[in-house]
Amino acid sequence: MGRNVFSQVRIIAFDLDDTLWPCMPTINRAEDILYQWLARFYPRITEGYDARKMVAYRREFSAREAHYAIDMTGMRRDFLHHLGEIHDYDGKQVASQGFEIFFAARQQVEFYDDVLPCLQRLKRKYRLGSITNGNASVEHVGLADLIEHPVGASDVMVAKPDPLIYQHLAERFDALPEEIVYVGDHPHYDVVGAVDAGFHAVWINRERISWPDDLPQPQHEVSDLHQLEALLEGRDPDD
Numbered sequence: 001m002g003r004n005v006f007s008q009v010r011i012i013a014f015d016l017d018d019t020l021w022p023c024m025p026t027i028n029r030a031e032d033i034l035y036q037w038l039a040r041f042y043p044r045i046t047e048g049y050d051a052r053k054m055v056a057y058r059r060e061f062s063a064r065e066a067h068y069a070i071d072m073t074g075m076r077r078d079f080l081h082h083l084g085e086i087h088d089y090d091g092k093q094v095a096s097q098g099f100e101i102f103f104a105a106r107q108q109v110e111f112y113d114d115v116l117p118c119l120q121r122l123k124r125k126y127r128l129g130s131i132t133n134g135n136a137s138v139e140h141v142g143l144a145d146l147i148e149h150p151v152g153a154s155d156v157m158v159a160k161p162d163p164l165i166y167q168h169l170a171e172r173f174d175a176l177p178e179e180i181v182y183v184g185d186h187p188h189y190d191v192v193g194a195v196d197a198g199f200h201a202v203w204i205n206r207e208r209i210s211w212p213d214d215l216p217q218p219q220h221e222v223s224d225l226h227q228l229e230a231l232l233e234g235r236d237p238d239d
Contacts, residue, residue, distance in 0.1 A: 006232050009126070011126060011173050012180070013182045014182075015130070015190050018185045018186075022112075030105035031055055035054055045084070045087045045089070061082065069159060070159045071154045073099070078095070081095035103140075118229060122228075127173060130150045131151045132152050132153070133189065148173075151172065160186075178198060182201050187215050188215060191215075202220040
């Protein structure tokens with residue numbers, strides 16, 4: 001079954017957050033490190049906000065501009081600039097320094113146990129890529145040797161599930177959509193988006209959640225990358 005379905009596949013592309021590592025523990029830790037840094041060097045900013053209120057304010061700020069959903073880096077820089085200016089600091093300096101602090105912490109991810117060994121094996125048979133709507137960096141998290149072509153929403157100013165971001169990945173590989181499998185955790189952004197772009201799609205359901213009733217059922221579901229390997233080889237992932 002699997003062997004026939006994936007017989008043309010030569011590229012596997014992955015979502016990053018919540019597919020290769022847990023997202024929120026990483027983001028929460030980075031937010032905490034940034035807050036502590038602001039409290040030390042720009043204390044007027046944190047006098048009016050505890051860490052939780054700061055996150056809530058950042059979320060409210062990010063909702064002000066539609067393009068922030070695509071450009072997470074731009075959003076965070078603008079937010080820090082805004083915080084600096086309204087608290088009588090040099091906004092440009094706060095944004096530049098603060099984003100470096102946040103970005104470095106944001107890249108300190110903890111991979112799921114299956115990720116590195118499975119990617120290393122998959123790399124021997126396939127070319128590997130990635131697509132993310134966030135600002136995780138393949139290079140900075142330590143995957144540059146495995147992921148050949150990473151694509152971020154801010155690179156093309158288009159976010160998943162728009163087919164254009166998937167098409168951009170295919171162009172980077174000079175590949176046809178049917179030659180690519182896309183693997184991700186989000187039913188709409190990763191699975192439906194990839195299928196709409198003509199890719200094969202595999203839903204990685206690490207948390208054993210229920211598929212949304214209002215979306216077409218996924219053709220392929222795995223709980224980790226070991227099961228993905230089995231699926232691609234035509235074996236039953238549950239064996």
